Amino acid sequence: MHAVFYKNLIQLRHDPTKLLVIGLTIIGSAAIIALVAGTDLTARLASPLYQCAFAIIGVGLAPLIVDAFRDDAAEGVIATLRASGQATWRYPVAQLVTALLPPAVLSLLFATVPASLVPSLRPLAGGGQGVAATLTPVLIVAATYLYQLIAHGKAIFMTTDTLDHGITDGASDATTSTAPLAIRVRNLTFGYKRDRPVLERIDLDVPEGQSLGILGYNGAGKTTLFSLITGLLRPWHGSAAINADVFHSMRDVFQLTESGNLAMTMTIRENLRFRAMLYATRENPHPIDLEHLDALPMVRAFELQDQLDKKAKELSTGLRKRAGIMAGLLFDPKLILLDEPTNAVDPITRQLLIDLMRQLKADGRTILTITHDLGYCWQVADRVVVLDDRRIVRDRMVAGFADEDAFRKAATLGRERDHVDFGLRK
Ligand SMILES: Nc1ncnc2c1ncn2[C@@H]1O[C@H](COP(=O)(O)OP(=O)(O)OP(=O)(O)O)[C@@H](O)[C@H]1O
Missing domain, CATH: 1.20.190 (Delta-Endotoxin; domain 1)
Structure with missing residues (x-):
């Protein structure tokens, strides 16, 4: 408090x-x-x-x-x-x-x-x-x-009982993993307005340690699915649960929201202090070294040393995104949910993010990324699901694609439009 x-x-x-x-x-x-x-x-x-x-x-x-x-x-x-x-x-x-x-x-x-x-x-x-x-x-x-x-x-x-013990079902057909399930979504239906479901009868198993890319056109319901998994929204029917036998508390879960989860009128340093207070436990009263933030590898990797004393609202969109990701990952989450992490960041930061996610994946973290960046997805994801028309319409392992072109075709549902008439005067 x-x-x-x-x-x-x-x-x-x-x-x-x-x-x-x-x-x-x-x-x-x-x-x-x-x-x-x-x-x-x-x-x-x-x-x-x-x-x-x-x-x-x-x-x-x-x-x-x-x-x-x-x-x-x-x-x-x-x-x-x-x-x-x-x-x-x-x-x-x-x-x-x-x-x-x-x-x-x-x-x-x-x-x-x-x-x-x-x-x-x-x-x-x-x-x-x-x-x-x-x-x-x-x-x-x-x-x-x-x-x-x-x-x-x-x-x-508005919460579901997001952390659930006893999620023991095997992983879905789309994976051959024998790892315990990290997330289980069952027969999930949800909409913001009555009789207008955004997601309908979604089933999704994510094994621990998997990197899952969630793709789909604007408005397909990807962000909504994240909020249902983390308990910010309650499903109409079905369930979305995080395996509490794998992730022992919500402290193990990081969801990057659009705002970067930063209080805008506070500086990045103050945001980190606030978060450190929230994440402190009796066993671990100082989850991060607040006295030497500038020296922390995660802060240095994102080159945010000079931004620490700026208010979140004073940062550019890309810097704010970097700060939001840095602030979440500093607390060592085991389940990472990223909503368009490469959106609005420069190419160097994008590559940095790709490298970081690959390292986290190698370290066994479970990563779910909503993205429109197919290059990121190709490099970071083990598996992709594509949401369209309220359902999961594709669920494939990335290694199963012959090459990046085949992957891109599947990811865009083969709907590329080559010759579009914009009505511009010749
Ligand atoms: N708070 C809300 N109230 C009412 N409708 C909403 C709300 N949030 C989202 N929606 C609607 O739900 C649908 C799914 O939105 P959502 O943000 O989950 O899509 P998305 O796949 O993440 O899209 P994008 O790729 O553009 O981020 C959209 O039609 C959107 O207009």
Whole structure:
């Protein structure tokens, strides 16, 4: 939970607009209380004005919680939290405490300090009216929190029992592997809208140590399949499970999401510190050497030493992708799920990624890569599946293709279009 507090504080520190709003809120409320204390207002005017000062605190602080939930969902922070194996309830609890502490402390201060200094405020600060005024900011922020929890609850709570013990079935026909299954997908159907399935009756066995390329046209459902495997989405029917006898906790699983799972307003160094807090265990309290990040081979391999103190949002798309992959792989995952890792990276980084994945494969890691980069797939994958029209329409071992051309033809389902009329004027 302290990791979420750390993250929230750092994000606040980096956001001058939010700090300005907090400052204006405090100044505005203090000015109103000073006005009530300093002028000889009638009780009919003084009382609503006094209440208004407290309402301003609530209204001023409520947007903080809105931003926190929205950004965490969009930036993959919630996905990272889930991947760290943290209990799902910890995140909303940490957010609630972070949200309620400032209004509670501020309203108590504003109710007690001025009243102890100015006797004319005591009737307003005491009794039922005073209690109502003091509680107003907390209630406004609590209501906002509840609304956000409902709005983003799907991202936070929507989970399958992704880690499953006792996945003992043999591997699928497309593989001859005798290794235990890493992932088992059975009869899986899912759609975002009722009656419109994106994936239908998918069966997929991935043995431990296999490198699987997942191909398919835009919108075929590849990313959706990943989210079902890692438990970010719940299937309508069937199941998608990671073998808990092979991967003992979600800490062994790394899913690279589109955002790189980086909190955008934090620097890469701060993102790594946040992640290290999440991944720390009693047995391994320091999963990475935070003091010497620049010297870590993974940081150096991706040439990110000079980027560590830049905010994630300040990095170019390719650098952010490099940072996201580096940040995930630093924690030594055994199951690696990459969504278009070579998209937007330069050719040198692409080759670096290919080399890294080949080394990880040789080391026995299980790698699933969604990609449109057939060259990457040819070099890194042992096996490819192609998704199309809600189903897996190809499932082949890469070694079974005569050459790269045959592989490319199969991967694109033979749908290359040579002569396309774009309607351009001759
Ligand atoms: N959050 C969402 N809400 C509603 N529909 C969605 C959502 N995410 C994806 N979809 C739809 O589900 C389908 C599959 O999307 P998905 O992102 O899994 O495809 P993909 O194969 O990864 O595509 P791409 O190659 O373009 O990344 C698409 O039709 C997409 O429009």
